Amino acid sequence: MAERTLNERFIDLEDRMINVPSLIRYGTANELRFYIFDYAPKDELLVRKEVKKLKSRNPAIIEFDLYEMMLDIIREQGYMEDIQRMETEYDKSLMLREIFQPLLSVEESENEFLDRFKQSVADDGQSIILITGVGKAYPIVRSHTILNNLQSIFRKNPVVMMYPGRYEIKNAMTLRLFERLDDDNYYRAFPLVERRTGND
Numbered sequence: 001m002a003e004r005t006l007n008e009r010f011i012d013l014e015d016r017m018i019n020v021p022s023l024i025r026y027g028t029a030n031e032l033r034f035y036i037f038d039y040a041p042k043d044e045l046l047v048r049k050e051v052k053k054l055k056s057r058n059p060a061i062i063e064f065d066l067y068e069m070m071l072d073i074i075r076e077q078g079y080m081e082d083i084q085r086m087e088t089e090y091d092k093s094l095m096l097r098e099i100f101q102p103l104l105s106v107e108e109s110e111n112e113f114l115d116r117f118k119q120s121v122a123d124d125g126q127s128i129i130l131i132t133g134v135g136k137a138y139p140i141v142r143s144h145t146i147l148n149n150l151q152s153i154f155r156k157n158p159v160v161m162m163y164p165g166r167y168e169i170k171n172a173m174t175l176r177l178f179e180r181l182d183d184d185n186y187y188r189a190f191p192l193v194e195r196r197t198g199n200d
Helices: 006-016 020-024 041-057 066-076 080-087 092-104 112-120 143-150
Strands: 034-039 061-065 128-132 159-168 174-177 181-185
Touching (some): 006 034, 034 041, 041 159, 061 066, 061 112, 066 080, 112 143, 143 159
Parallel strands (some): 034 159, 061 128
Antiparallel strands (some): 159 174
């Protein structure tokens, strides 16, 4: 089976995301309306351009860029200069463990990261939540953690994650970031537009 072009897949994606009823026809294995559009990491810049076009033509799409959200929180809490200084002095793994994870943890029931989703859009079944910036935010913000926590926030609004890697469904629903890193297993999302012909 041949690999479909990104342009072909975006034509299908726009058709499926034209409104909420159109999108939720592509059902998941459960009551959640979570979907993943995976793509080759080399196509990141093209995907960003296509996402802008999607949003300009469809006001129901509400974008959440994980990387920009992360930077906003760091700036608002007044840590940006400290972090920039510490990055030149400390090991990345230490920074991740001691600074970023406590500051941006999305494991807690109440935190600024998840509050941004809650406060930005009502879960009324009228909006399509589009998550971008997954690759830029890694490893500080992990995609499977975001999806797990959004399950309690969005029950009516469908969620689509743009994923630079592969959402593999052969043996288990595995998120492979950048097509080489095992991000984690995630079983509750539906691959929205297949990458190969014959699977749609």
